[in-house]
Amino acid sequence: MRTLLRTPILALSVMLAFTACSTAQQPASTATPFGTLSAVTTDLGDGLYTVSAGGYRTVFLVGDNGVLVGDPISTPIAKQFLSEIRKVTSKPLLYVVYSHNHWDHVLGGQVFKDEGAEIWSHEACLPHFYRNSHPDLVLPDRSYEQKQVLDVGNAKAELLYHGPNHSDCSTHLYFPAQKIVHIVDTVQPYAVSGAGGRMNDSYPKQFVASLQKLEDEVPFERMVPGHGGPIAPRDAVTNRREYQQGLLDAVKAEIDKGTPFGEIPGAVSLPQFKDLLGYDQYLAANAQRILIYYTIGW
């Protein structure tokens, strides 16, 4: 219960940091809008760990042969992550897996590459990386299409693609031994869509299908998000999918009723989700994004 309580509070602080006040921000020393926090590592069992710093979170898996790590986030944070990994093992870094294409998660990969890691992403990330390069972005060495299993020696991670959701190249990183899936940004447990609420969930309708596919095909029991507290139950995924579907239905209902366009975002109400983090602040912005989808098909 303590963990569950902490999760939303951290998540809220992240969302607020991105959208409203980020007074802790020190642009000279950090590449993220979240400010600097010291790294915290949590042991999830059987060689799986999650580590968070500066409001961002990743995972790493330690096997007999070496280490697989998720998003590097940024050069300074990747360095913090590396020193956390080194507290646990001196084994070589074998793989980095990018969660999706957004710069705020995938910069700083050179820190791990210098340790010998091979960098993976879903193949649909590649056009994004080619089109919008960034000096701190290391291009993936390898990509996959639907599924890729990476073995670090008696410990495995599955890179799974379930279609567009928060981006069109999101990897659900599944650890079968632990029955834990790492989902970045598509699901922020028990929260509405944050970070301004209007921009980031780029594929409003496929979003639902993608999470449904994850739930149907993967027997995960818990999830690790890309921001906030370390772990949440499987229900957090179902909850987010149902919220998204609720939004789609509610906005469509207002359009069909003939509610004036400008009034639709404010008219939408989803009382069954009123306890979600950020509901009061972001519901209208979330609804506006859905309204744009119904208007232009994007």
Place this chain on the structure above:
Amino acid sequence: MVQLMKITASALLLTFLLSASPTDAQEQGQATLRVPLNFGSATTVHLGSGVYTFTRQGARNIFIVTDDGVIATDPISPETAEVYMAEIRKVTDKPVKYLVYSHQHWDHVRGGQIFKDAGASVVSHQACIQYFHRDPNPEVVNPDITFEGPRYDVTLGGKTLELHHFGRNHGDCLVVMRIPEINAIFLVDLVTPYGVSGGSGLINDFYPTDWIRSLKQIEAMDFDYMIGGHGPPKAPPWAITERREYLEALMAAVKAELDKGTPAAETGAAINLPKFQHLRNYKRLMPLNAERFRTFYILGW
């Protein structure tokens, strides 16, 4: 002149489409904005040499009448397509042979069925197909003819409609249409003259750096005026330059605020672009334009 003023009023209203509050509507003397939009009567203007521009409910397209038939463009919506077809029929009995899509967004390409039923071939850039498959809409007719690469000419009855593709900018498949007969371009959504970026102000499905690159390529084209997919029937080439310079100035200002560490909620208020304050909706939508660019700098998207 009266007609021109009316058209401009429609364009102004269009910019309130996605984000208008009742106050905005009242300021414009409109009691309500409904979906589908019901402002502005349909208007067709002859631009010369058989080239016409048609507008209804804030969206605009063109059509070209030739000896062998008609080249039509964006159907907009099923309701507007019917009025559009009727306007074409007022001018000519010749069949509509082609219906050309400017890009994939539903607010421009719904309603093509009546043209298809009348025998028209639907044309788009190949890159639109992925969107039509990903998000099928029963009101959007799939193209019959697609092209890849930077250029395709639709020719009919001795007249030509040049389709120029500049890669990704507003989506991936937008074409700028040049009409050599009147030396003009039909330019949808990349520039709505004399304003900041409208709609919701959030610059949806725009890729900022590609957008600016494309505008530079468009500025280098040979044309005397532009016909916007929203806005007045004619605008001078400098309307494109003005939009590009606004985007460049705003992006630079957003980057500077980000580097300074200005929080998201204060970024819009911190930015002041005196050179562009005259632009329509500057005060209301510039901060939202800025929000989109801030996201771009953080996410690379």
